[in-house]
Amino acid sequence: MKRICFCVLSPFTERDYIRFGIGELLSIGYSVLVIDCTPFLNARFENYINGNQIRFKSPVVYSCYSLSSFIKKVFEFSPDWCVDILGGFSIENYLKRVLIRLSIKLKAKIIQYKLTSYPYPSLPRNQSFCRKTLNLPKSAVTYFLSLPWKIASTDRIAVGGSFDFNKFTKSNKTVVKVHNLDFDNYKKFILKNNSIETSNTILFLDEDFPCHCDLFNLKVEPPVSEAKYFQEISNNLNFLAKKLALNPLIKLHPRANYSKSSSLYKIPITNLDTVKAIAQSSLVIAHCSTAIQLAVLFMKPIILLIPNELSKKSIYFKSIVKFSTFLNVPALNSQDLEKIYKIPEVDQSNYDNYLENYVKMKSSSDKFSWEIIASEVFSKN
Structure with missing residues (x-):
């Protein structure tokens, strides 16, 4: 039985349970564990939003309150694949995030979901020489601090549209054509x-x-x-x-x-x-x-x-x-x-x-996102 772990950094709601197809993955024989890291990685937000109240109550959704319990849970579950929805590199709780990433990589292959993209405004590219020079120290520090994510790199990236497909294909990432998660909702309604x-x-x-x-x-x-x-x-x-x-x-x-x-x-x-x-x-x-x-x-x-x-x-x-x-x-x-x-x-x-x-790209499958990912990623060795 293949084991799939979802690591998240926002209280995992019933809406999330549905949109990520957790019930469907369980129904076709996968063992699934959702580790909600909000209580210890972002306790301030957890308390503000009343995470315990809005978090979906399910045996497969685990609220994690410490780094040690996270590592223990990952090693006990021993996932084949991990869906990392922790937001990647960040200065806040940096050391904890590094240890989380490394512990995940030790036990599983990592897939990143890029299934909620939209036309986000781009930053100015044509910076002056002075501006680029002033930004060099910051760029160097950012590059150094992001190294753990480059070492414990993502194995697959699931994308929705051609914008992300072209972007990650150019960076030599192994890309899986899926579609935006809202397409699932649209398809369910049409059916x-x-x-x-x-x-x-x-x-x-x-x-x-x-x-x-x-x-x-x-x-x-x-x-x-x-x-x-x-x-x-x-x-x-x-x-x-x-x-x-x-x-x-x-x-x-x-x-x-x-x-x-x-x-x-x-x-x-x-x-x-x-x-x-x-x-x-x-x-x-x-x-x-x-x-x-x-x-x-x-x-x-x-x-x-x-x-x-x-x-x-x-x-x-x-x-x-x-x-x-x-x-x-x-x-x-x-x-x-x-x-x-x-x-x-x-x-x-x-x-x-x-x-x-x-x-959704015209060349991508019309199946639900969880079906595509299960077939093209989770079922593979």
């Missing part, structure tokens, strides 16, 4: 529904912009304020809904505080799962959510909203612009919404190009 009834709705994909838990984890200030954001978005949605004769709905972010957000938004909150809500909508509104790719899969018209408080220097602003350019969809702030007189048309060529680059 269960012979036809899709479109409702007369305008759906906003909430990203919990003012209070996302990752802001606390990354120790950064919110890009917008609670005091202004919720009212602004509510006003914008009501304005568009009235102008386009649609009913406004909001799908909250999976980790948003439901009671808090639903009371601050002045728009109805849908309890449909994200895939179904998008599939049934007439128009999708978002900022830069990765769930946008579900709207692309369903070929839904999209409008991207730029909050008035959002700085043009913000990574979120740049992400919105990147999505807008790639998909050829409007990116507008409150003042620009008056320019919208009808539901935007879908640029199928741009949508198809996005899917090829970030979601």
Whole structure:
């Protein structure tokens, strides 16, 4: 029996259990262990997000509270393959991370999942000679500290789109063509529904912009304020809904505080799962959510909203612009919404190009991601 270990650094939820196909892997005979390292590698975040409460309760999900218990668990389980979702090289808890990586490599082959990519804004490449010179010491230190990950290197990389496929193929990595994990959700929905009834709705994909838990984890200030954001978005949605004769709905972010957000938004909150809500909508509104790719899969018209408080220097602003350019969809702030007189048309060529680059290559299998990885990676010696 092949043994597969998943090492994660965020409370492993029921959503994670489903999206990584844990139940399916167990059903076809694999022995699976999920080691959640959040309690000892990021105790601050574990306590903030109430990890024990949201973590999925299953015999195969193990909460790890120390480095020694992690190493003991890995050696006891003795996995054939390890899916490393610990985030790689980091200064924080550096020594612990090095020992974790080395202990994994001693017992198993390592596969890295690159199945959630999207058009992230690129950093400027043409730096001045002075800037490059000033960065040399930092680059040297980074290279030295990352050596353990180069020595205990990844054996396989599972990718979704051609962007990552080309990137890692050029770096001589052994790449497995899979697809973005959201394609699994799309496929499940299509298999269960012979036809899709479109409702007369305008759906906003909430990203919990003012209070996302990752802001606390990354120790950064919110890009917008609670005091202004919720009212602004509510006003914008009501304005568009009235102008386009649609009913406004909001799908909250999976980790948003439901009671808090639903009371601050002045728009109805849908309890449909994200895939179904998008599939049934007439128009999708978002900022830069990765769930946008579900709207692309369903070929839904999209409008991207730029909050008035959002700085043009913000990574979120740049992400919105990147999505807008790639998909050829409007990116507008409150003042620009008056320019919208009808539901935007879908640029199928741009949508198809996005899917090829970030979601699913035409040359990849139509099977579920866990099926492809089990067949192409886990079943091999």
